[in-house]
Amino acid sequence: MxxxxxxxxxxxxxxxxxEIIFDGSWPVPVPHARPITLTAAERRTLTALAYSHTAAxxxxxxxxxxxxxxxxxxxxxxxxxxxxxxxxxxxxRGRFADEGFAGxxxxxxxxxxxxxxxxxxxEVTALACQLPAETGIPLSKWSCPELAGEAVDRNIVTAISAxxxxxxxxxxxxxxxxxxxxxxxxxxxxxxxxxxxLGLYAREYDGVALGSDEYVISSDEKTSIQARCxxxxxxxxxxxxxxxxxxxxxxxxxxxxxxxYDVHQAQVFSHRNAKTGxxxxxxxxxxxxxxxxxxxxxxVFWVVDNGSSHRGQAASDRLTKRxxxxxxxxxxxxxxxxxxxxxxxxxxxRKVLTPNDFTSLEQVENRLTAFEQRYxxxxxxxxxxxxxxxxxxxxxxxxxxxxxxQNLQQPAGCDHQPAALALAA
Numbered sequence: 002m003x004x005x006x007x008x009x010x011x012x013x014x015x016x017x018x019x020e021i022i023f024d025g026s027w028p029v030p031v032p033h034a035r036p037i038t039l040t041a042a043e044r045r046t047l048t049a050l051a052y053s054h055t056a057a058x059x060x061x062x063x064x065x066x067x068x069x070x071x072x073x074x075x076x077x078x079x080x081x082x083x084x085x086x087x088x089x090x091x092x093x094r095g096r097f098a099d100e101g102f103a104g105x106x107x108x109x110x111x112x113x114x115x116x117x118x119x120x121x122x123x124e125v126t127a128l129a130c131q132l133p134a135e136t137g138i139p140l141s142k143w144s145c146p147e148l149a150g151e152a153v154d155r156n157i158v159t160a161i162s163a164x165x166x167x168x169x170x171x172x173x174x175x176x177x178x179x180x181x182x183x184x185x186x187x188x189x190x191x192x193x194x195x196x197x198x199l200g201l202y203a204r205e206y207d208g209v210a211l212g213s214d215e216y217v218i219s220s221d222e223k224t225s226i227q228a229r230c231x232x233x234x235x236x237x238x239x240x241x242x243x244x245x246x247x248x249x250x251x252x253x254x255x256x257x258x259x260x261x262y263d264v265h266q267a268q269v270f271s272h273r274n275a276k277t278g279x280x281x282x283x284x285x286x287x288x289x290x291x292x293x294x295x296x297x298x299x300x301v302f303w304v305v306d307n308g309s310s311h312r313g314q315a316a317s318d319r320l321t322k323r324x325x326x327x328x329x330x331x332x333x334x335x336x337x338x339x340x341x342x343x344x345x346x347x348x349x350x351r352k353v354l355t356p357n358d359f360t361s362l363e364q365v366e367n368r369l370t371a372f373e374q375r376y377x378x379x380x381x382x383x384x385x386x387x388x389x390x391x392x393x394x395x396x397x398x399x400x401x402x403x404x405x406x407q408n409l410q411q412p413a414g415c416d417h418q419p420a421a422l423a424l425a426a
Contacts, residue, residue, distance in 0.1 A: 034091075035098040037071040044071070046102070063105045066090050067097045117158065117165075124157045125169055129177045143177040145170075188333040192396050198332055198339050199392060201302050202264060202385050214299045217264040218289065219342040221306060222277045223349065226369075228253035228359040235358050246356040254362045258349070258369060259285045262342040264304075267380040269345060269373050273366050282310040283323065290324045303329045306337045344383055348376075 050064035096104030133140035
């Protein structure tokens with residue numbers, strides 16, 4: 002035996018030929034691919050993950066590796082199929098064989114040591130939760146770069162990037178660059194008025210079901226609809242191009258659009274005028290109440306907000322005097338969202354008036370009239386989802402808010418009044 006043959010590791014020549022490859026010098030053992038056997042449930046889970054459009058890409062690739070391995074493909078074939086290295090395929094195949102689905106998750110990594118202490122993170126978060134004006138900064142709201150600069154100016158940190166600020170705030174879902182407006186209910190009869198309106202939408206009035214000859218009309222005005230004639234013609238959409246509307250325009254006047262919407266019949270009646278007022282509103286009421294089935298109806302309820310054209314008891318008396326079967330119902334103050342005609346106005350704004358490119362007010366009126374006819378031909382009643390149960394929940398939240406404010410304002414050492422007594426006072 003030659004010296005070279007004698008130097009080979011013992012046991013190599015005793016291996017089966019399928020486990021030995023010869024490269025001209027030494028036989029090298031080839032590791033066997035780990036066998037993968039799946040249950041029916043595991044196969045379904047892997048298949049769903051392999052074709053997922055929402056899962057992380059790494060998880061999708063790992064699922065495809067295991068799926069192909071379970072089908073009997075070799076590591077080399079799987080690597081070529083997914084453009085991966087053989088080592089990558091071998092790693093995830095082995096992890097799944099040892100640990101199942103838990104093996105496809107990333108291992109915990111120590112990562113870079115944190116550069117900010119918990120106290121610094123808390124101070125940055127507290128700064129973001131303050132209004133800039135309260136800190137003497139002439140801004141209406143914070144942005145991440147401005148927070149980063151302010152944190153350095155206050156010596157909270159020596160240096161910090163806007164992206165680090167963003168990551169800190171993301172942990173608690175704090176977004177000081179956004180805002181949302183709200184309005185507090187100040188109508189003392191809010192619950193009573195709102196419940197009456199919601200009852201009418203459910204075909205009830207003061208707890209009594211409406212008859213077949215009783216109707217509910219939701220009415221309001223959409224003011225200042227302008228005719229804006231663009232200085233250059235609007236370009237229609239094209240291939241890889243959206244509609245283009247010139248920014249410059251000439252004003253061709255404005256009008257008010259008064260609408261009455263039959264809540265349960267999904268029919269719209271309208272009147273257009275140069276401005277709003279008592280006379281235009283009564284003209285709309287005349288248009289509706291002199292036609293059937295409203296002229297001979299037992300009662301026609303008109304749901305309106307508190308606009309100047311139909312505000313207060315005087316407007317209610319005026320309508321009833323002119324039409325004895327008409328009953329005006331006011332929504333609570335600052336609660337026009339309870340008026341269903343506002344939904345129709347939003348449709349008008351989105352489908353008819355935006356983008357606004359009209360050469361004259363006559364063109365605006367013609368467009369509104371044509372759309373109204375089109376709408377009445379196919380419309381169905383709105384699916385109103387705000388119910389009296391939701392109203393009770395809202396009022397309970399308001400009550401809790403009032404009680405919390407009272408407790409905060411109560412002087413030290415004074416007995417707390419019950420919430421009901423305090424509100425009554």
